[in-house]
Amino acid sequence: MRLLLVEDDNHVAAALSAVLARHGFDVTHARSGEEALQALLPDTGAPFGVVLLDLGLPDQDGFEVCGRIRKRTATPVIMVTARSDVRSRIHGLNLGADDYVVKPYDTGELLARIHAVSRRTVPGETGPEDQETGADEPLRLGPVLVELPTRQVTVNGVPVPLTRKEFDLLALLAQRPGVVFRREQIISEVWRTSWEGTGRTLEVHIASLRSKLRMPALIETVRGVGYRLVAPAA
Ligand code: CA
Numbered sequence: 001m002r003l004l005l006v007e008d009d010n011h012v013a014a015a016l017s018a019v020l021a022r023h024g025f026d027v028t029h030a031r032s033g034e035e036a037l038q039a040l041l042p043d044t045g046a047p048f049g050v051v052l053l054d055l056g057l058p059d060q061d062g063f064e065v066c067g068r069i070r071k072r073t074a075t076p077v078i079m080v081t082a083r084s085d086v087r088s089r090i091h092g093l094n095l096g097a098d099d100y101v102v103k104p105y106d107t108g109e110l111l112a113r114i115h116a117v118s119r120r121t122v123p124g125e126t127g128p129e130d131q132e133t134g135a136d137e138p139l140r141l142g143p144v145l146v147e148l149p150t151r152q153v154t155v156n157g158v159p160v161p162l163t164r165k166e167f168d169l170l171a172l173l174a175q176r177p178g179v180v181f182r183r184e185q186i187i188s189e190v191w192r193t194s195w196e197g198t199g200r201t202l203e204v205h206i207a208s209l210r211s212k213l214r215m216p217a218l219i220e221t222v223r224g225v226g227y228r229l230v231a232p233a234a
Contacts, residue, residue, distance in 0.1 A: 001049035008031050070097075
């Protein structure tokens with residue numbers, strides 16, 4: 001997979017490129033926002049599978065670069081940021097970033113996030129719209145079946161009525177079982193709003209889903225981070 005690494009620090013870029021190359025990525029390094037946008041022009045070869053975007057760039061604000069990348073291509077963008085405050089993360093997700101990691105990050109976590117966002121995109125397809133693969137296929141999680149087109153959820157064949165937000169929340173987690181979703185990411189995607197005041201609402205919806213599905217262990221709390229769906233045995 002081709003990967004565009006946008007990073008102005010040559011030492012960081014060299015170390016990261018070596019790791020990524022070892023994991024089979026074909027890495028192109030851009031040292032500025034302008035270089036990154038140049039690299040993404042359509043006539044520069046095979047499309048990139050993912051962009052790793054450092055927010056602290058010398059020439060342009062990383063958020064602005066993210067917005068411009070999103071206007072140009074549907075390639076997933078993972079923001080790499082030292083700004084750990086919630087507000088800037090939400091801002092980035094609203095600008096179309098697919099995920100973010102906060103420096104200093106664990107390489108294993110970064111690789112997992114790269115694989116997760118690239119799985120969500122159909123190779124070769126581009127465009128501003130979200131692309132979910134197999135959107136018509138029901139999601140099967142042991143006894144739980146989630147049907148996206150009809151918004152039906154059944155447990156062992158018995159329909160479980162969910163509210164609109166409960167369904168959206170379950171569908172989000174169920175599309176990537178095992179992957180940890182950060183609280184602010186869930187809030188941004190399900191409630192389409194910013195963090196303040198919504199944290200408690202999220203907890204209430206999680207509790208309600210666990211209870212309605214009668215499977216308290218289905219959604220696991222990852223302390224201090226968020227939630228993940230644990231796929232049960234069939
Ligand atoms: Ca930097």
